[in-house]
Amino acid sequence: xxxxxxxxxxxxxxxxxxxxxxxxxxxELRGVTKLFGALAAIADVTLTVRxxxxxxxxxxxxxxxxxLFNCVTGDFLPTSGxxxxxxxxxxxxxxxxxxxxxxxxxxxxxxxFGGLSVADNVYLACRGVSRGRFSLLRPRLSDVLVARASExxxxxHLTAARDTLVANLSYGQQRQxxxxxxxxxxxxxxxxxxPAAGLSPTERSELVSILTNLPGHIGFIxxxxxxxxxxxxxxxxxxxxxxxxxxxxxxxxxxxxxEVQELYLGxxxxx
Amino acid sequence: xxxxxxxxxLWSVILLVLAAGFLWLVFAPWPPGLEQVMGRKRIFLNAxxxxxxxxxxxxxxxxxxxxxxxxxxxxxxxHGSLYLLGGYLGYEVANATGYWLxxxxxxxxxxxxxxxxxxxxVFRRMEGEELRQTLVTIGISVVLADIMLWIWGGQSYQVxxxxxxxxxxxxPLISSLxxxxxAVYLTYPQVRIVILVVAVLIGLAMWLVLNRSRLGMxxxxxxxxxxxxxxxxxxxxxxxxxxFAFGAGMAGMAGIIGGTFQxxxxxxxxxxxxxxxxxxxxxxxxxxxxxxxxxxIIGLAEQIGLVYAPTYSxxxxxxxxxxxxxxxxxxxxxxxx
Amino acid sequence: MTYAASTSxxxxxxxxxxxxxxxWAIGFLLLAMPLFASNFxxxxxxxxxxxxxxxxxxxxxxxxxxGMVSLIQMTVAALxxxxxxxxxxxxxxxxxxxxxWWLHIPVAIFIAALFGTLVGALAVRTEGIxxxxxxxxxxxxxxxxxxxxxxxxxxxxGFNNVLPPQLFGIDWRAPAPFYYLTLACxxxxxxxxxxxxxxxxxxxxxxxxxxxxxxGALGFSVTAHRILxxxxxxxxxxxxxxxxxxQNAQVSPGTAGIPQVIDILVIAVVGGVRRPIGPFIGAxxxxxxxxxxxxxxxxxxxSGERFKLLIGFGFLVIVFFSPDGVxxxxxxxxxxxxxxxxxxxxxxx
Numbered sequence: 001x002x003x004x005x006x007x008x009x010x011x012x013x014x015x016x017x018x019x020x021x022x023x024x025x026x027x028e029l030r031g032v033t034k035l036f037g038a039l040a041a042i043a044d045v046t047l048t049v050r051x052x053x054x055x056x057x058x059x060x061x062x063x064x065x066x067x068l069f070n071c072v073t074g075d076f077l078p079t080s081g082x083x084x085x086x087x088x089x090x091x092x093x094x095x096x097x098x099x100x101x102x103x104x105x106x107x108x109x110x111x112x113f114g115g116l117s118v119a120d121n122v123y124l125a126c127r128g129v130s131r132g133r134f135s136l137l138r139p140r141l142s143d144v145l146v147a148r149a150s151e152x153x154x155x156x157h158l159t160a161a162r163d164t165l166v167a168n169l170s171y172g173q174q175r176q177x178x179x180x181x182x183x184x185x186x187x188x189x190x191x192x193x194x195p196a197a198g199l200s201p202t203e204r205s206e207l208v209s210i211l212t213n214l215p216g217h218i219g220f221i222x223x224x225x226x227x228x229x230x231x232x233x234x235x236x237x238x239x240x241x242x243x244x245x246x247x248x249x250x251x252x253x254x255x256x257x258x259e260v261q262e263l264y265l266g267x268x269x270x271x
Numbered sequence: 272x273x274x275x276x277x278x279x280x281l282w283s284v285i286l287l288v289l290a291a292g293f294l295w296l297v298f299a300p301w302p303p304g305l306e307q308v309m310g311r312k313r314i315f316l317n318a319x320x321x322x323x324x325x326x327x328x329x330x331x332x333x334x335x336x337x338x339x340x341x342x343x344x345x346x347x348x349x350h351g352s353l354y355l356l357g358g359y360l361g362y363e364v365a366n367a368t369g370y371w372l373x374x375x376x377x378x379x380x381x382x383x384x385x386x387x388x389x390x391x392x393v394f395r396r397m398e399g400e401e402l403r404q405t406l407v408t409i410g411i412s413v414v415l416a417d418i419m420l421w422i423w424g425g426q427s428y429q430v431x432x433x434x435x436x437x438x439x440x441x442x443p444l445i446s447s448l449x450x451x452x453x454a455v456y457l458t459y460p461q462v463r464i465v466i467l468v469v470a471v472l473i474g475l476a477m478w479l480v481l482n483r484s485r486l487g488m489x490x491x492x493x494x495x496x497x498x499x500x501x502x503x504x505x506x507x508x509x510x511x512x513x514x515f516a517f518g519a520g521m522a523g524m525a526g527i528i529g530g531t532f533q534x535x536x537x538x539x540x541x542x543x544x545x546x547x548x549x550x551x552x553x554x555x556x557x558x559x560x561x562x563x564x565x566x567x568i569i570g571l572a573e574q575i576g577l578v579y580a581p582t583y584s585x586x587x588x589x590x591x592x593x594x595x596x597x598x599x600x601x602x603x604x605x606x607x608x
Numbered sequence: 609m610t611y612a613a614s615t616s617x618x619x620x621x622x623x624x625x626x627x628x629x630x631x632w633a634i635g636f637l638l639l640a641m642p643l644f645a646s647n648f649x650x651x652x653x654x655x656x657x658x659x660x661x662x663x664x665x666x667x668x669x670x671x672x673x674x675g676m677v678s679l680i681q682m683t684v685a686a687l688x689x690x691x692x693x694x695x696x697x698x699x700x701x702x703x704x705x706x707x708x709w710w711l712h713i714p715v716a717i718f719i720a721a722l723f724g725t726l727v728g729a730l731a732v733r734t735e736g737i738x739x740x741x742x743x744x745x746x747x748x749x750x751x752x753x754x755x756x757x758x759x760x761x762x763x764x765x766g767f768n769n770v771l772p773p774q775l776f777g778i779d780w781r782a783p784a785p786f787y788y789l790t791l792a793c794x795x796x797x798x799x800x801x802x803x804x805x806x807x808x809x810x811x812x813x814x815x816x817x818x819x820x821x822x823x824g825a826l827g828f829s830v831t832a833h834r835i836l837x838x839x840x841x842x843x844x845x846x847x848x849x850x851x852x853x854x855q856n857a858q859v860s861p862g863t864a865g866i867p868q869v870i871d872i873l874v875i876a877v878v879g880g881v882r883r884p885i886g887p888f889i890g891a892x893x894x895x896x897x898x899x900x901x902x903x904x905x906x907x908x909x910x911s912g913e914r915f916k917l918l919i920g921f922g923f924l925v926i927v928f929f930s931p932d933g934v935x936x937x938x939x940x941x942x943x944x945x946x947x948x949x950x951x952x953x954x955x956x957x
Binding site for chain 3: 344346405407409410411413414416417418541548549552581582585588592596597600
Binding site: 100105112116125133138184 | 803804806807808809810811812814815817818819821822823824825826827828829830832833836840
């Protein structure tokens, strides 16, 4: 199975069916602020991403990008502002509720289950968003989720390592697994947090191909310092600076923007 | 504190009303109807005072425990054993020399030295492995308990309070009114009041050191971020050694006090360990004011329960702990998670 | 120190082929034991080992698979024992209700499991290190409460004459039947834990142990999983507790005292909390020490009561040098032998 054959979005959620939802945006942030004591990690962020849109969020270290992700996934509760996921207000939802509504995320430093094998890791990811999480019965060999997990392992080229303990994987393999976990179930919107960090050039082009070949209905936001990767996979760019949104536009506009160049690019191509 | 009033105006009003009512109960003479409902005022006052003085003892024991955890993330489950050991040693010193006061510095040094040894030889090698440290403290408590049983046997020991502290003292609290209108003032064992005063002074001293001295600043910084403190060049190991030895010494001295107004016997180490645990769970880990608050609450709960509902006093303590865990898992004054 | 119990699974041949020969030998030996072992060995050594092993298994499940070191297991076991005494028959006719066995046993297990679940609900929302503190505090509270309460728990004395029901005309407290009863329960508990470890629930629990934040980000409710783990572990502990009370024919506050609570932790850690067989190994060592060390100590001129010292020292030594317990020592020994045989395989085991 290739990534393009991944199943499309499931039947609309109960909220959508009840018609309690209005806008068609995948992700909508309004006035989101997160304070740590007196420090505003992000301030008054308003952001809209359409379903299927590929957005890059760029900015120097400390610009607030990861904090933004943490607010969207539910690791932090924002100090103020609202977050809407596919029209539903998820601002106070715990992380697992947001995930069950189609949100996924990868982490800058891989968060994997070191004591379990690759196959188990991916199986858990598939389990997390379907029923039977508390089942005490072992899955049969013909179990649907076991099959899907295998397909996913294949899609990220980790089949040879499927029974290896994650703690024994190489760095690059762990990053591949990290992506696989985000693709499990039927994701509708993914947050990629610096997926290219630490990858070799070959691994980077493989990453770009995975990202560009994702099915059209899956939108994502990617945080990246490697402008090359970011501008190749994104169709729109948001620049952040000191916790605020500084500029938005297409990759070409951003690349050619004088202010952006002055602040970030200098003479090289890296932020 | 101001922020508490601002954020929880309703709770502040409720607490103020309760506090006012409580003060009235304590200081004003009771009308006869009230005595019929609640029993004699003298019993009530005794229960309150016993609760507060017991709370003072719990505070002395728990403060060392909470400091060690707050700074070094080490749940020292041998803390109760240090308490009992201090009590036994204090008993021996007081008996041998005849001076009760001499027991305190002696025990502080002896038990503190044991603490120093443990931190230096044992815990330092397991830094960062919290669970393993805790297991080691459990093993140490088992070994210490049996050694103490071996040396001192299973009987109860009582450290005799010195003559100049024994006997009752009269407190400015009205316990009842004579038929001619004269007030009868409450008498209460002097030694317990003295211990209460001493505990308050020690608590204040600890608070002052923690909040107003350079050492205290180092400790608080270490509680917040241990790696940062070590990276800034401070010899963090010396701070750890000092804090652990101090905590152990305090526990030992508290053992003398417990042996004076209660007694020493093989179950007491478990009992005071449990008390320390409950006090810091309720009050908040790593917080001295939290330990004080928790200690007073638990001491009062225990004594009031003992007087008014003897078979269920343990349940009160447990209920308080359960309620705090359910609604504020980090403890009443614990740092937010 | 990681408590990660490993569950990687190789390919799946037939059941008969999957079980290695040495396990067949042990199984046969266990089944045939009553033919050549004395009553004392059957009842006091093996019976007790299986019982303590089960309660230790309950701790191992939470610690090894869930990353939560809970000290409430012995209390859950004792509560189940108390409930059997209170709801069934005992020597204290004023309190015991005399319900039939098919009612009072399941209800006792249910009540104990409910208690374990409630404790779990209180303990799981704090950081791992607090779990030991909170469960120890609750276990202590139970001990003191049982000791003071005469209306239900009969205070200091507890209940005597608590015997297993005479099913199928067999006296289940006779040595050989009791041996088989405890063996069967222990085997079932062990099998259940091994099986559940690779069920979705068990895998999810291990995920929660390894990375609770990621589990939340995969759609799992971390708190719910942890609490349900307590429920599962409590059922096992409850069965162990009932067997324990039948073995002693009595239950009292001392059954749930702090030394007993600590002993279960010692058993699980010494045996090794990474694999389900660990607690049973730890239990056997503990039982042998308890039974035989007084004689050894006397031979050295010490009082027989100093076995606690021995156990404490032994525990300290294990935690110092082999945090994975006896199983850890065994695994290190095996991998070193494997390295010795194969010179190409060096480095970390």
